[in-house]
Amino acid sequence: MPHPSFRLVAPLAVFAVVAGVPAAAKDKAPPPLPAQIQELYACRDIGDAAARLACFDREVGELKAADQAKEIVFTDKETAKKTRRGLFGFSFPKLGGIFGGDEDEIKEIETTIRSVSMDRSGKYMLVMEDDAVWVQIDTTRLPRQPKPGQKVKIKTATMGSYFATVDGGRTIRMKRDR
Structure with missing residues (x-):
């Protein structure tokens, strides 16, 4: 027969785990930025103006090349919303906010x-x-x-x-x- 304190502690432990699941899901980290964007942002930290400009020019050129090679895709919020609307009714796995996140989920x-x-x-x-x-x-x-x-x-x-x-x-x- 279980110890009387176990009967009290076990339900509390289960409750704590279940209550913590929604909070953990809500605090989920956003997906990481693509490497090309991280490298572009890193240019801001360069102190020398000429070196910073050279970094920006180089990284924007890399972004343009990746865009033309279809290695990276840019979209805006309105385009993502139209895409979600066009896919309404199909079941897809969660794609890490690729179409703008779940806050704008179409119901x-x-x-x-x-x-x-x-x-x-x-x-x-x-x-x-x-x-x-x-x-x-x-x-x-x-x-x-x-x-x-x-x-x-x-x-x-x-x-x-x-x-x-x-x-x-x-x-x-x-x-x-x-």
Whole structure:
């Protein structure tokens, strides 16, 4: 039989570990800067103005060469946001903030239907204006068939699925096909 103090200490230890996990995840260090950027930033520390300028010229030349060779990619926040929106509905591993981090994670989009088709079981396939293809995965029947030009709001649901609402009507469960 366990010692009485063990019965008190064990639950507290488990609680401490579980409570610490979210804090540790939140304090995760950002990914390291690419070597080319670190070397460019290091130029700032050179005291002699001529040597500092020569360092900046050399490192900017290296960045340009890496960019032209497609070894490094530059993007801005707006481009990253558009990329995340275009990938909405696909499951990807966390890529260390490559698209700007999780603080701007997209939970919902609004788009327009370009075409509609229905399979033999009566489930919809919607092709959106951005070429995204969404297929219905539940058996909900809509009172009115979706039509090209209608607005669709798609938001994150559970277990990799999404809820789609066509023109504010009834919600159906969908998944991104391509």
